Amino acid sequence: MSKKYPLGIVFLSLFPISFISLAFQEQQYNPVVFNLAQLYDFNPVRGAVKQIKSVVYNEDKSINYESMLKIGHDGCVESFTFDQKKDEYLNGTHNYLFVKRVKNKLIGRDVSGPVEMVIGDNCQIISKKDSNGELIYQYNKDGIIAGSLLADTKKTI
Numbered sequence: 074m075s076k077k078y079p080l081g082i083v084f085l086s087l088f089p090i091s092f093i094s095l096a097f098q099e100q101q102y103n104p105v106v107f108n109l110a111q112l113y114d115f116n117p118v119r120g121a122v123k124q125i126k127s128v129v130y131n132e133d134k135s136i137n138y139e140s141m142l143k144i145g146h147d148g149c150v151e152s153f154t155f156d157q158k159k160d161e162y163l164n165g166t167h168n169y170l171f172v173k174r175v176k177n178k179l180i181g182r183d184v185s186g187p188v189e190m191v192i193g194d195n196c197q198i199i200s201k202k203d204s205n206g207e208l209i210y211q212y213n214k215d216g217i218i219a220g221s222l223l224a225d226t227k228k229t230i
Contacts, residue, residue: 104216105150105196106142111218112198113155113170115140149196150179200224 102117106125110117115127115138122144129138140155154171172181172188179190185204193199197216200209207224 103144103148105144105148108198108210108216108218109142109150109153113140113153114138115142115155145174147196149192150174150198153179 100119102119103122106122107117109115115125118125122142124144125140125142127138127140128136131137136158138155138157140153142153143151145151150172152171152173155169157168166184168184170181170183170188172179172190174180174192177192179188179192179198181188183203188201188203190201191199195216197212198210200207202208202224208221209224210218211220211222213219
């Protein structure tokens with residue numbers, strides 16, 4: 074009997090395990106994408122994401138909400154924009170945000186003025202500063218936002 078067969082059997086028995094772990098990773102939410110989806114109200118997508126474009130329509134087929142998220146090679150947000158039109162049912166004002174990555178920050182504007190988000194080494198948004206003040210985000214062990222604090226008072230919101 075040849076010694077090549079046991080090696081082939083070992084290889085074939087390990088192949089499904091590696092495939093299963095790869096498939097499992099593809100079914101998980103990327104915490105960076107999931108957190109941004111929770112903060113800015115779009116549907117997250119499972120697996121490795123490079124870009125997500127979302128469009129929500131009103132009953133009359135006009136666009137209510139558009140967003141575009143781009144993720145860099147390092148897994149961090151490269152840019153994010155959203156534009157929510159004035160809506161008679163949910164929101165009486167036009168709302169928008171656009172931010173672009175500059176080193177360890179996302180810098181841009183929203184409807185009220187300048188916005189700056191600090192990004193950590195693990196691509197999580199550490200804090201957000203805008204015209205309303207500064208929020209510091211808290212995360213659970215899975216990297217999902219669990220809450221936030223007002224930076225100047227340290228009160229949980």
